[in-house]
Amino acid sequence: MKFWAGIAGWHRNRYVWATLILLLSAGVVALTRSAGPEAAPEDLRGQIMNRMRTTLEQSKPEQHNHTGHGGQQVATEEQSAPVICGVHVYGHEPAQATTLAEVRTVYGFHFCGVAEKKRPWDVAVKLAGPVILDMSTEPVGIQVVEATDDVKFIDRLRQMFPAKYAEQATKEALTDSEMADLRRRYDAAADL
Numbered sequence: 001m002k003f004w005a006g007i008a009g010w011h012r013n014r015y016v017w018a019t020l021i022l023l024l025s026a027g028v029v030a031l032t033r034s035a036g037p038e039a040a041p042e043d044l045r046g047q048i049m050n051r052m053r054t055t056l057e058q059s060k061p062e063q064h065n066h067t068g069h070g071g072q073q074v075a076t077e078e079q080s081a082p083v084i085c086g087v088h089v090y091g092h093e094p095a096q097a098t099t100l101a102e103v104r105t106v107y108g109f110h111f112c113g114v115a116e117k118k119r120p121w122d123v124a125v126k127l128a129g130p131v132i133l134d135m136s137t138e139p140v141g142i143q144v145v146e147a148t149d150d151v152k153f154i155d156r157l158r159q160m161f162p163a164k165y166a167e168q169a170t171k172e173a174l175t176d177s178e179m180a181d182l183r184r185r186y187d188a189a190a191d192l
Contacts, residue, residue, distance in 0.1 A: 047100045048089050052133055055140045056085040056110050082189050083127075085112035086174045086182030090165040106133040107165040109173050111182060115189035124186070130157055130169040145169075 093105040107130075114125040134141030145160055147153040158166045174182065 044098065044100065044103075045089060048092060048103060048106055049087055051100065051135070051140075052087045052089065052106055052108060052110070052131075053085050055133060055142065056087065056112060056131070057083050059083070059139075059142060081114050081116040083112050084115050084182065084186045084189050085110050086178045087111075088172060088174050088178055090161075090168045090172070093162075104134070104136045106135060107131075107161055107169070108133075109169065111174055111179075113182075113186045115186050117191050119190055120192060121183060121186055121190075124190070128173075130161065132160060 088109040090107045090109070092103045092107065094102065097103045109129065110131045111128040112126065113121060114127075116124065130145045132143040134143070143160065145153065145157045147156055151159070154170070157169055160166075161169055
């Protein structure tokens with residue numbers, strides 16, 4: 001009987017609580033250390049994607065327009081339709097940057113739609129293609145890859161992008177989840 005009485009009151013023993021607190025603290029420290037350096041690049045990548053998306057969505061369509069196609073006139077000058085973008089980051093320079101403030105250049109892909117009210121995605125004005133953001137300027141500089149009369153698109157891409165990112169840009173656009181998020185955000189902005 002005395003055995004069960006001792007077990008029943010375990011939560012009243014200060015040594016049990018001290019042991020429990022030490023174990024929990026050690027677990028938190030272990031998790032924090034294991035999530036430290038390895039988690040930083042993912043967090044940085046997320047920060048870059050958010051900054052890239054925000055920059056493109058706050059810019060005028062002409063600033064990231066390419067291939068000679070002008071955006072349609074939408075609404076009035078005072079009230080223009082929002083631009084909703086999906087982005088995919090290929091990489092950044094310097095590659096060893098660990099904070100957003102250290103990032104100078106971002107290489108990626110953008111796919112944006114001008115969200116006029118009640119206009120479905122399939123007929124929306126769209127802007128898409130490889131893009132370079134110059135994060136060292138304010139406002140952030142936006143460069144899109146454009147073909148010219150003398151230079152083909154693929155050649156211009158290879159001139160503007162470092163080789164490792166140019167190769168990605170010829171094969172990758174938005175992932176399925178990035179595209180689904182873009183469509184969801186576009187439909188909400190267009191009141192669909």
